[in-house]
Amino acid sequence: MTRSVYVTGIERGDGRQVVELGVMELLTRRVDRVGVFRPLLHEAPDRLFDLLRTRYRLSQDPATSFGMDYREAAAVQAELGTDELVSRLVDRFHRVARDYEAVIVLGTDYADTQLPDELALNARLANEFGAPVLLVIGGRGQSDGSVAAEARNAHRAYESLGCEIAALFVNRAAPADRAAIAAELSAHLPLPCYVLPDEPALAAPTVAQTAHALGGTVLLGDEAGLARDVMDFVIGGAMLPNLLAALTPGCLVVTPGDRADLVVGALAAHSAGTPPIAGVLLTLGERPGGEILSLAARLAPGTPVISVAGNTFPTATRLFTLEGKLSADTPRKAETALGLFERFTDPDELLGGFSAPRSTRVTPMMFEHRLLEQARSARRRVVLPEGTEERILRAAEVLLRRGVCDLTLLGPTEQIRRKAADLGIDLADAQLLDPAAAELRDRFAGRYAELRAHKGVSRELALDVVADVNYFGTLMVEQGLADGMVSGAVHSTAATIRPAFEIIRTRPDASIVSSVFFMCLADTVLVYGDCAVNPDPDAEQLADIAIQSAATAERFGVQPRIAMLSYSTGTSGSGADVDKVRAATELVRARRPDLSTEGPIQYDAAVEPSVAATKLPLSEVAGRATVLVFPDLNTGNNTYKAVQRSAGAVAVGPVLQGLRKPVNDLSRGALVGDIVNTVAITAIQAQQPS
Template identity: 70%
Template sequence: MVEVTAAWDDRTESSTVARSVYVTGIDRGDGRQAVELGVMELLTRQVDRVGVFRPLVHVPDGGGPGSDHVVELLRGRYRLDLPASELYGLTYDEAAALQAARGQDELVSALVDRFHQLERRCQAVLVLGTDFSETNIPDELAFNARLANEFGAGVLPVVGGRHEDPAAVVAEVRNAHRAYRDLGCSILAMVANRVRPGAKQQVQRTLGEKLPVPVYVIPEEPALAAPTVAQLVEATGATVLLGDAAGLSRDVRNFVFGGAMLPTFLDALTEGALVVTPGDRADLVVGALAAHAAGSPPIAGVLLTLGQHPGPNVMALASRLAPGTPVAEVAEGSWLTAAALTHLEGRIGPNSPRKAEIALGLFELHVDTAELTSRIELSRSERVTPMMFEHALLERARADRRHIVLPEGTEDRVLRAAEVLLRRNICDLTLLGEPDAVHRRVAALGIEFPQAGDEGAQVRIVDPAASPLRQQFAELYAKARAHKGMTVERALDVVTDVSYFGTLMVREGIADGMVSGAVHSTAATIRPAFEVIKTSPGAAIVSSVFFMCLADKVLVYGDCAVNPDPDAQQLADIAIQSAETAAQFGVEPRVAMLSYSTGTSGTGADVDKVRKATELVRELRPDLLVEGPIQYDAAVDAYVAATKLPGSAVAGRATVLVFPDLNTGNNTYKAVQRSAGAIAVGPVLQGLNKPVNDLSRGALVEDIVNTVAITAIQSQTAVETDTPAAGGAQ
């Protein structure tokens, strides 16, 4: 028990940290899912066995076992290895019947038993309170308070502030705090959610003066309130005629009902609109999709009414005009369709990963996550799971926000990753490419970047060919490559290449780092860095590592991507760089210099190279724990190590594994990745004067996000040498 005492309004209140968190509210429409997602993120950063529990769940319309879209989102996103049946208590119908037959005490007892069955298997549990929606529970607030107390969970009440003036929001939060406090709850903090952006500061200031617990004010985010095309299709029972998954995930920001002639109709179109029009209006269908293809404006999709759609020739043209853009059909007329759509709101669920990222970014921007974490009684796990490592990367990058340039500004995966990076406030970005082309891809993908003036990370789009920096960069490049005969005239063409332009931005301090390679080759990514950024002081070569995230630990593999056959001196340099990179990312370096022989058991040129490299590491860095030559099994398995190298400080517990050549390293990392189910993060380049990192051309969106976060962290501690800063990007 930790007692925290503070004075507000001449009162004091004791606050208890708790191992489980009960997120609840006072009414519908509070947008609580964003807070639940944010709290789950906090819990999974600290421990690896987190559960989620919904005491009461609605029975779906089709009957059968109950399920909940938020529970399923959390279960999938955070890879909860728990049976779905253990994450729920009872259905509302079962609860009502039990309470009617035996009273509320019996109902609560049954739910407590279900909760403890789950809690015994977890280090922390997130409890999702009732939803105040057709629940038939008298005094629902008191019911949630009682469950939280019986579960021994700290309470995080969420109060919705949508459409409310600041005074009303303040009053509701104070009333909710008083109600849960008077019912004996341990209140971790209060959240005012969906507050009008212009009222946020006033609400925050007023509540901070009046409540004895932390208060977090989260503004309304239109992108969360907007339903997706897929949700509208589900709500109306529409049949999808055209469109892909990306198109169906677009947000619908408003509706345009087509009935006018084409010129008037086109003037009414707005960005993100869903066009609703009778299915026999082929002119409006083609016109709307043509406008989308031209980017003026990009629409969400088209919904055809009256059970009709244009003929095959028009539909074939529609599919070519705007590939991926949804076109769906309903049987009802426009009036009934409009009635079904009017009050539909966005929902965060397993099929809306974009909304989950937006919600997390909003939570992390407006909630003091370190403060809230400190009020939850968790001891950080000694195990480091892949998810915990990824969370740590994002958290460290966000703590000291940097500016990263992405040369492949029209690549779909890069744009999706950019939205995540910006929404999660991980770094500022520059995307390179022709602005109209970038905006068209953004519109086609249905993603949305923060607007200028918004809080948090920002993005700018730069066309190297049209940038005022082109002349400056050409002169710099010509000077740097004069010994190769480079002239300013030729350099003017070279620097329009996005890889060279991005590298020069890093060279001049306009960006802190660069990530490329989703569509460009490794050579195209790192050659400019070799030419203008050069190696860092003390580094003989540029090399790479992979972070291999196993089930319970993170290992560092080097070099698996750059140097084909390093000699002993180069191998020693790779080992030292890899140890420094490991330490930079929280992995205690214990270096194993790998070979097909352990200790003195073998001879030959390959073994001798590793032995000499090990001796060089010990001479250059006597502070490092290093062992070699050593076989892989002796490096990572304590039982094998006890036989082959007893008494070694590294054998059996190595964390940095240095391979003798690229052939061995590349094949080993891929074998471990595929056979052991490890997550490989990298390659991460090391030895450059400023951070530039290469992507695999098969990189997934999450790979790009992780690599950008790593690059940002590298730039936080990069050694600045011979790289004078220039002005901001233009």
């Protein structure tokens, strides 16, 4: 039976999209097929549905995501009555619900709907859908006492109409009042109550949204620049020194188009990072000459310069009414919204309030969500040596906005800040360190010389070595200044892991360092080892890889059933390669009799029940293997890439295992999402005692 939840409020402007997005995030962590239904829609396309469909890879047809538009609803209600309107909407809801394990219902928005008693309509629809209510109250501009009173009244109103209220949210509360409101609600309401503080970045329009609202023409600026949040407006009409003194981080400079001095000055300030601005808006329909625009493009590449036709005053008046919107075009706002939601709610308590089902399948998205959730549960600090690389900066923004872990970025700090400013990325919550100039360099040189004295490393040589970002980052981990390290986006695997071999070294219970990939297939997660580090392990090393891989699998929620892979199954083959796998299997069984282990076994017999039934009918692993150990790097690396490309699997890794403290390597082709996942895995590894 489909389980649904109805998100609604009592008036417009409550910002409930944050709650709707957050609930969708929670549902997709445990349910494979989640549907969306909005009973009434102003006009297609539905901005929020497009965001949910893009972010969560929904296959749902947009035409099924809503019941009818408001004009049709008003006409049906006026001509045929509320019962007929509700009947039609219930029918359309059930057409969606039958295809999904869970459905999130997006209540009406109270915005020029021309529907009488909209609150009662939402309550009735929730009851008819059999959906518990998540009630959202807007708190912007209200005192803590008035917000709490409004929340209690709203709860009473929905409860009197027969609704099951699973939880209540106060959104956009004044940050200083958040704790007082939460205490007041918990003292007077018998249900989970969550208070989300007002977040300026969510209300801020992006530069692209601003340009669209004003009908502006983009003269300069790339996609990253247009995605910047406009946090403030600075109206430029005075002399340049006065303008520069008024600039604030993330501001949009509004100036007449004939003031080339202000345009160049503002962009030069941005280039210097004092402070980074969102862009420049030119009024009066005036545009600088080609030479000025060319200079502007060189001063601050990617920073938007937009021209509008109106005068400065009416343009400014219009600007101050703009508000940012969550949409598929604002993924960074979505990360901010989710970070806010996750920081101030209790996921288990909330999901328990409406008995969300848990799927028996584990999809790639579910696995990735769980990584972030597990990492966030006990925050650790991860150092990223490649702090000037764009993909690293974008991943850092996601990790910081979602509160996944604390971060240290290495590299020339001014270069990192300028690069972040050009991308519109806020690194205020990250630590930035330049190994070449850091006070820690001398301390690290002494430690490295001590560790490598047997190799003849002097203190003078060590001073040069530790200026390398990977050595510096590894020493931060070894010295307890960071809990883990992730590198490799622009460095080779050797450059990333050699310092770890020299400085961190292997765990007492591990003879070698090895790796695994988490292979996220359509409905399951398999663990492949070793596909990245050891070219041709012997039987002892292969057994160690198997035991390490089983421990890694278990740590990340995969029940280990080990298949020691070979070109032969059971006793059907012989030869040196098969004998190595057979010997490794016996070593695993001797050392860890508690682990379910099978080998030698062919890949098809390991994962396909029908083949297993023929080849190894009595095996508890065959056909059900979750940890697949390859006999050598050639086989493992080719197999993981073949499965990744041919089966459309998401490969997360490589994840190094066997080190005393976690250091992980990225592929040089890693995407932002790959980096986020690898950092989350590193943070989770760091949660384990070393």
